[in-house]
Structure formats: structure tokens, C-alpha cells
Amino acid sequence: xxxxxxxxxxxxxxxxxxxxxxxxxxxxxxxxxxxxxxxxxxxxxxxxxxxxxxxxxxxxxxxxxxxxxxxxxxxxxxxxxxxxxxxxxxxxxxxxxxxxxxxxxxxxxxxxxxxxxxxxxx
Numbered sequence: 148x149x150x151x152x153x154x155x156x157x158x159x160x161x162x163x164x165x166x167x168x169x170x171x172x173x174x175x176x177x178x179x180x181x182x183x184x185x186x187x188x189x190x191x192x193x194x195x196x197x198x199x200x201x202x203x204x205x206x207x208x209x210x211x212x213x214x215x216x217x218x219x220x221x222x223x224x225x226x227x228x229x230x231x232x233x234x235x236x237x238x239x240x241x242x243x244x245x246x247x248x249x250x251x252x253x254x255x256x257x258x259x260x261x262x263x264x265x266x267x268x269x
Contacts, residue, residue, distance in 0.1 A: 150239035155247030161226035198260040208249040220260035225251040
């Protein structure tokens with residue numbers, strides 16, 4: 148399984164990184180059959196967020212380290228090194244650029260974007 152990480156380097160420039168998550172066969176919920184599971188990570192809370200069609204967020208850092216799970220619609224993120232990526236349903240994006248230049252986010256397409264956000268420990 149892969150997800151995308153948005154982070155700031157020592158100079159404050161923001162970048163994307165593709166991160167591979169290792170899954171292993173686990174007897175997670177017996178008597179159900181074993182399934183593939185990653186290691187658990189600590190989290191503090193979650194919310195759902197709707198970005199309306201046409202929404203634009205100019206340069207900003209994330210308010211805290213958090214994971215966005217794309218549920219519907221598409222959005223584009225631009226990092227300060229100039230790279231842009233579009234994320235949609237099924238995407239997983241770890242945003243941890245709490246300092247530095249931040250990123251730009253905009254909804255693309257004619258529908259809004261629905262995400263689930265899980266906030267992580269600092």
C-alpha cells in the first residue's frame with residue numbers, strides 16, 4: 148500500500164514523497180479469516196471535511212500533522228518545489244508541513260471534495 152506525504156525540508160521548501168506501507172497477514176478479528184494489516188499509528192481525533200466546488204486555499208502550512216482520506220471529488224495540491232498532484236477517491240495523503248512555505252490546495256472539477264481527516268500526535 149502507498150500513500151503520499153507532504154513535508155517541509157530544513158530550508159522550508161515543501162515536497163511530495165511516496166511512502167510504501169508494509170502489510171502483513173494478521174489474525175485480526177477471529178473467527179474471521181486473517182487479513183493484511185499495517186502497524187497501528189497513534190491518532191488523536193478525526194473529522195469529515197467538505198471542500199465546496201471552486202474552493203481554493205492559497206499558500207498555507209497544515210495546522211497540525213494529519214492524514215486526508217479522499218472519499219469523493221478531486222483536489223490538486225501544489226508544493227513549493229513546483230510539483231502538483233491531483234488526489235481523488237481512495238487517496239491517502241499525510242500532510243505534515245506544519246512549518247515552512249506550506250502548500251496550495253484547490254478543488255478541481257465540478258463537484259466538491261469530501262475527505263475524512265485523522266489528526267496525529269505532534
